[in-house]
Amino acid sequence: MSQLIESFLRNNGFNKKDEQIYLDIFQHGQSFASSVALRTGIDRTTVYSSLKRLLKKGVIAQTQMNEVKAYMAVSPEIFMDSLERKISDLEAEKKMAGLFVKEMTNMKKSSYVEPKIKIFEGDDAIINLYSQTLEKGGVQKSFLTLDSFPVGLKDFLTKQFIELKKRRKVFSRVIVADGKRSERYKSLDSVSNRETKIVKGHPFQLHAEIILFGGNQVAIIDFHQQIYGMVINSETFYKTVETLFDFVWGS
Helix, strand or coil: CCHHHHHHHHHCCCCHHHHHHHHHHHHHCCECHHHHHHHHCCCHHHHHHHHHHHHHHCCEEEEEECCEEEEEECCCHHHHHHHHHHHHHHHHHHHHHHHHHHHHHHHCCCCCCCCCEEEEECHHHHHHHHHHCCCCCEEEEEEECCCCCCHHHHHHHHHHHHHHHHHCCEEEEEEEECCCCHHHHHHCHHHCCEEEEEECCCCCCCCCEEEEECCCEEEEEECCCCCEEEEEECHHHHHHHHHHHHHHHHC
């Protein structure tokens, strides 16, 4: 089995036994459970359990030969069809979300004033914070800590956040302290829409993350103990922190 096939099936919820049984039926055509068990070396009870899962997924179909149940693989095009349906559903959901945002915005009273400081607590809230930093596009400037990287956010920050940055054409300049992860982080700049500066030498150290974005907003994120963050909407505070960033960047 090629690595591509294995990876694709695994990403679609197949376990190792499901993969073996599905591919066996696909290669040999219409098959009895006993034949599948014999060819794969998987015990018949496990084969039957797997067949139930594969039938539920819709990737195999049940037929009958001589009054005995047999199984055959559905065209692999079904995976593409399924993906097309998901994309269509997501597009409809995105459109609905856009209308929702528009109507919610119209509901605001004219006297409503956005708070200058917003607090975010927990993984989901921090993901929301990171997403907000990309809304206005442009260039970000960040002080980044790599030593206390939160496990719960790793997948979002290393995959989804970077892809979202690219789609919204956001470029970031990042300052990190020298450490065991800094060179590895810098090596990924070209695929992450960023430029990284590593500051070497004690006592320079970063204990929280600071992101400058939107021309007047500063996000501060603390990953130690209970994760939380805040966004401060202040042009003067933004310029103050930006001055410090530019000084370190240029030194």
